[in-house]
Amino acid sequence: MQVPAELRYTKTHEWMKREASEAVVGITAHAQEELRDVVFVELPKVGKAVKQGEPAAVIESVKAAFDIYAPVSGTVTRVNEAVAKTPQLVNQDCYGAGWLFALAPSAPAEASSLLSSEAYAKQVQA
Amino acid sequence: MSSALTTGPLQKTALHERHRQLGAKMTDFHGWDMPLYYTSILEEHQAVRQALGLFDVSHMGQVLVTGPDARETLNRCLVSDLAQVESGRACYTLMLNPEGGILDDLIVYRLGEQDYLVIVNCGNRASDVAWLNAHREGRATVTDISQGRSIVSVQGPLACRVLEQMLDAKVAGLSRFGIAPVRHMGPEACIARTGYTGGDGFELFLPDAHAKRLWDAILSAAQPLGARPVGLGARDTLRVEAGLRLYGTDMDASTSPLEAGLEWTVAANKPDFIGRAALAHQRLQGLTRRFAGFELAQGPIPRGGTALEAGGRIVGTVTSGTFSPVLNKPLGMGYVEPACAAPGVALTMTVRSQRYAATVVKLPFWKGQAKQPAIPNLERTT
Numbered sequence: 001m002q003v004p005a006e007l008r009y010t011k012t013h014e015w016m017k018r019e020a021s022e023a024v025v026g027i028t029a030h031a032q033e034e035l036r037d038v039v040f041v042e043l044p045k046v047g048k049a050v051k052q053g054e055p056a057a058v059i060e061s062v063k064a065a066f067d068i069y070a071p072v073s074g075t076v077t078r079v080n081e082a083v084a085k086t087p088q089l090v091n092q093d094c095y096g097a098g099w100l101f102a103l104a105p106s107a108p109a110e111a112s113s114l115l116s117s118e119a120y121a122k123q124v125q126a
Numbered sequence: 127m128s129s130a131l132t133t134g135p136l137q138k139t140a141l142h143e144r145h146r147q148l149g150a151k152m153t154d155f156h157g158w159d160m161p162l163y164y165t166s167i168l169e170e171h172q173a174v175r176q177a178l179g180l181f182d183v184s185h186m187g188q189v190l191v192t193g194p195d196a197r198e199t200l201n202r203c204l205v206s207d208l209a210q211v212e213s214g215r216a217c218y219t220l221m222l223n224p225e226g227g228i229l230d231d232l233i234v235y236r237l238g239e240q241d242y243l244v245i246v247n248c249g250n251r252a253s254d255v256a257w258l259n260a261h262r263e264g265r266a267t268v269t270d271i272s273q274g275r276s277i278v279s280v281q282g283p284l285a286c287r288v289l290e291q292m293l294d295a296k297v298a299g300l301s302r303f304g305i306a307p308v309r310h311m312g313p314e315a316c317i318a319r320t321g322y323t324g325g326d327g328f329e330l331f332l333p334d335a336h337a338k339r340l341w342d343a344i345l346s347a348a349q350p351l352g353a354r355p356v357g358l359g360a361r362d363t364l365r366v367e368a369g370l371r372l373y374g375t376d377m378d379a380s381t382s383p384l385e386a387g388l389e390w391t392v393a394a395n396k397p398d399f400i401g402r403a404a405l406a407h408q409r410l411q412g413l414t415r416r417f418a419g420f421e422l423a424q425g426p427i428p429r430g431g432t433a434l435e436a437g438g439r440i441v442g443t444v445t446s447g448t449f450s451p452v453l454n455k456p457l458g459m460g461y462v463e464p465a466c467a468a469p470g471v472a473l474t475m476t477v478r479s480q481r482y483a484a485t486v487v488k489l490p491f492w493k494g495q496a497k498q499p500a501i502p503n504l505e506r507t508t
């Protein structure tokens with residue numbers, strides 16, 4: 001299973017990629033495999049303030065709806081309109097075209113609580 | 127889909143080991159360890175619509191009702207008139223309580239002059255057998271023959287051609303709701319042109335050993351044509367697309383056939399049956415709710431329990447919903463006030479504080495096509 005080394009992870013299976021002033025967020029390969037058949041994605045509104053560990057988006061698969069938690073606190077700067085239109089992108093390319101939203105972190109120190117790729121891979125295999 | 131009331135180890139069908147070998151994700155369905163999906167619910171759904179899907183539905187109950195008074199017994203307990211069902215034919219029917227509430231929905235196959243095979247929902251198997259025994263008329267015997275027997279369901283546009291090649295049984299000659307023996311597969315082995323997908327398909331009622339051989343043979347021969355094993359996940363999305371109700375979800379002992387839109391199953395002219403007076407009374411009184419289907423242009427899946435609104439007030443509740451990969455939109459079914467059950471009525475559904483527009487449409491959402499693509503000669507291994 002794919003766990004890119006350059007990303008940081010949550011225990012709840014989100015990934016976060018630090019870019020210049022933003023953090024891009026999506027769900028991991030393990031999460032999309034567990035969900036399967038993603039048919040609906042509900043994204044936050046741009047400008048919305050989100051808190052670390054609180055629900056920021058929702059992914060629905062045929063089976064059920066799942067909350068997606070903000071890896072760090074911040075303000076939503078961009079959302080992936082393509083994934084809202086074509087939810088299957090989450091299954092097809094969860095680390096690329098299937099990204100969910102980007103935010104401007106308000107408490108950068110929170111990122112230190114995220115998992116490395118090794119630590120996340122270990123959690124998933126456990 | 128799982129039953130919270132179940133305790134103890136899960137029951138396994140004869141094909142359980144096959145599901146494991148095929149990498150199925152398993153689920154607890156009314157105390158049975160059943161495949162939810164093998165690879166993907168939506169891919170399995172499409173395989174059934176475009177090619178062939180192989181289902182293990184051996185968790186369903188198989189009950190024989192036989193004897194000179196078998197027909198009287200069934201006519202007393204069911205809404206259909208079994209006198210209208212010829213040998214080698216079947217009907218979809220309902221079992222009611224005296225209040226007109228639905229105890230189960232089932233298919234009754236007439237195997238011979240005095241022999242009927244009744245297929246019941248697995249969650250109702252024990253109570254149905256007890257009910258039939260309690261209302262047995264004269265010389266009739268009710269026997270639960272489920273133990274040691276399987277049900278393999280073969281559904282989709284390729285099903286007829288594939289089975290025709292694999293079985294020494296009349297397959298293409300079977301009409302919808304027809305049933306015929308498969309003599310070389312043991313006593314009471316039958317093939318019927320029935321299913322739960324809304325499209326063409328067959329169900330085979332077989333001794334366990336034959337079911338395993340048939341399962342393997344169909345998969346190995348028809349996989350190159352797009353055939354797949356299909357789990358209960360796609361069984362649910364397929365039946366919603368076909369507008370078929372699920373017992374325990376879309377109807378139960380508190381719903382009547384009139385409310386559930388199943389009045390067509392109730393015979394107008396037959397001797398008295400349990401629930402008849404209650405239905406007559408309900409017809410006079412009028413209904414307070416009706417079963418209806420609705421679709422969303424886009425949005426979340428309508429989940430059971432979600433309120434349906436019209437004109438700013440709640441007019442009903444969702445019972446079933448799914449995403450249709452064929453129609454590419456969310457579909458839902460549920461009960462609404464009779465005035466809101468007509469096709470074209472605009473409803474709204476609120477999910478996580480967002481409102482979504484829905485429109486009532488005529489059921490079924492999807493109607494089966496008749497086309498049967500040609501297939502090459504298959505290797506016979508049965």
